[in-house]
Amino acid sequence: MKFLSSQISYFFSERGARENISALLKYLLLLILVIALYSVLFHVIMLYAEGRYHSWITGVYWTLTVMTTLGFGDITFASDIGRFFSIVVLLSGIVLLLIMLPLCSSGSSTRRGLKLKSVSGRPERLRLRRAGMSLSAPMIPLRRD
Numbered sequence: 546m547k548f549l550s551s552q553i554s555y556f557f558s559e560r561g562a563r564e565n566i567s568a569l570l571k572y573l574l575l576l577i578l579v580i581a582l583y584s585v586l587f588h589v590i591m592l593y594a595e596g597r598y599h600s601w602i603t604g605v606y607w608t609l610t611v612m613t614t615l616g617f618g619d620i621t622f623a624s625d626i627g628r629f630f631s632i633v634v635l636l637s638g639i640v641l642l643l644i645m646l647p648l649c650s651s652g653s654s655t656r657r658g659l660k661l662k663s664v665s666g667r668p669e670r671l672r673l674r675r676a677g678m679s680l681s682a683p684m685i686p687l688r689r690d
Contacts, residue, residue, distance in 0.1 A: 571647055576641060583608040583634050594624045616679025 556562050584604035590596050592602075599607075599620070607620050611634045622628050 568649065572645070579637065579641065580605065580608050580612070583612070583637075586630060590622070590624075590627050590630055594626050595622060608634060611635050612641070612642060614638060 557566075584601065584607075585606055587604040588599065588601070591599055603620065610617055611631060613634065616635075622631055
């Protein structure tokens with residue numbers, strides 16, 4: 546247990562880790578709010594446009610099923626407004642879960658990556674010769690902070 550507590554305190558002592566956790570919590574809060582909004586809209590559309598009533602857990606279940614693109618088909622809309630709502634939930638699920646979530650997780654690892662700095666204080670030059678042409682580019686050694 547002592548090892549776990551020291552690892553957690555070390556993890557939270559890094560600025561990049563705190564920023565990543567803050568971004569993840571904001572993303573999860575946004576996701577929870579969107580799921581709650583869609584669950585409420587599911588109930589409103591089912592009750593007023595379809596004339597059917599479902600429990601709140603059924604609304605959350607339907608929202609998560611459609612957002613994750615599983616779509617079991619056990620609860621479906623018969624009206625056009627309901628089907629349009631299903632399309633909106635499906636597309637926002639694709640954006641939030643299949644596009645944004647992987648980008649957030651990959652972005653957190655690249656943000657904390659290696660920083661380019663010059664060791665000597667002045668940029669060094671790298672010369673490349675190929676087929677009679679000379680290319681000159683700055684060579685900046687990599688160093689971890």
